Amino acid sequence: EKGDNHDEGVDMEFSVGFSEDDGEPGWTEYTDDETGKAFSVNTKEILGMGGNGSVLKGTWDGTGEALAVKIIPCSSIDVLQSQLLEVKTLQSLQHPNIIQYKACMVLEDELNIVMALEYADYGSLETLTEAKYPPSERELTNYIADALRALGFVHSSGIVHRDVKPSNLLVCGAENGVKRRVCKLTDFGTAISIDVLQTQNDCHGTPSFMAPEMFVGEVGFFSDIWAIGVTAAYCIMKRVPYDDDLVAQPMKLMFAIVEGERPQIPEEGPEKLLSMIAKSVNEIP
Structure with a gap:
């Protein structure tokens, strides 16, 4: 990490x-x-x-x-x-x-x-996105695919991460026969078993990357899929994909999302990622 x-x-x-x-x-x-x-x-x-x-x-x-x-x-x-x-x-x-x-x-x-x-040699997707030379479209597509593989495994283990975002996706060097840098999911401090969620009604996460259902305590695997879509949009647009005035006021952003505000879809970018983003930020991804 x-x-x-x-x-x-x-x-x-x-x-x-x-x-x-x-x-x-x-x-x-x-x-x-x-x-x-x-x-x-x-x-x-x-x-x-x-x-x-x-x-x-x-x-x-x-x-x-x-x-x-x-x-x-x-x-x-x-x-x-x-x-x-x-x-x-x-x-x-x-x-x-x-x-x-x-x-x-x-x-x-x-x-x-x-x-x-x-230890991740190359830091987070947040850091790389803000760098002078951010990931290429091909690299970014690979990184998001890596993140989806991680989430697939986490979900198959009955766990919801609840805080997927660029700073929690880290990039490591080539390993295990993979001839490219690899993206890895980290920070399971708010992760929770799907079984435990049946008896809890609390709100955890980072507002800019949270699905609307999370603000009212309805959390599920879909919450992480929404977050990876917003993360991909962030990496393409190089900013949080909401209006700046909302991002500057987390409570205002939270109410806006609950009332129907949706992340902005990038106008340009890798076709596979644009399709994934559009699908992931639906009400039920």
């Missing part, structure tokens, strides 16, 4: 609730609770900041393999136990288009979860 760092000046000792040891400045060592393997975290190299944690650069001790380490601060033991669901979800989802779980250490005294994940 590799996020987008918009908080260069954040002091991670305060934001994630742990301190450095007496070793190399900026580095803290942790041990996987299950295997005992050690990994280190650079508390000064922030890869991204999210709603439920921070992502820092790390490495496996001994091999030096790069890791993305997510630090999840919790307000209580009950919250910590709830957040461990993300760890369990990732452990169960082994797929070439999903960022892989590597290790985890639970710090109950400090109410922190330290989770090591696969």
Whole structure:
């Protein structure tokens, strides 16, 4: 996992609730609770900041393999136990288009979860879209196809992601015989079992990428399909596909979507993606 760092000046000792040891400045060592393997975290190299944690650069001790380490601060033991669901979800989802779980250490005294994940060399689709040289039409089509493969596997496992968006789709180098960069789904912090959804009526996600049904607690696999359509539109248009005044006011955007506002369909772009976008943002994709 590799996020987008918009908080260069954040002091991670305060934001994630742990301190450095007496070793190399900026580095803290942790041990996987299950295997005992050690990994280190650079508390000064922030890869991204999210709603439920921070992502820092790390490495496996001994091999030096790069890791993305997510630090999840919790307000209580009950919250910590709830957040461990993300760890369990990732452990169960082994797929070439999903960022892989590597290790985890639970710090109950400090109410922190330290989770090591696969490192994505090229960052997120959000970062790449905003770059000077964004993905070509062919590359973007491949990346969205990768994301759909990931969602197909997640859904077949009975799980709804609930926060599909460009910053949660990361790009890794060629691997496993695939001769191109590969897009992978990450951040399962709001993922939930479809069975649990039958008894819950809450709202999670990022408003610009949420299906209208999500705002009233009606969530299903279709919610993720809507989100991947909006994500594809974002990558083609290089902006959120709603009017700027709505995007600037999330509550206003939320009410507009519930009342029938729909994402703008790009006028130009890869034919396969344009067709997919149009189909995905229907009431029932």
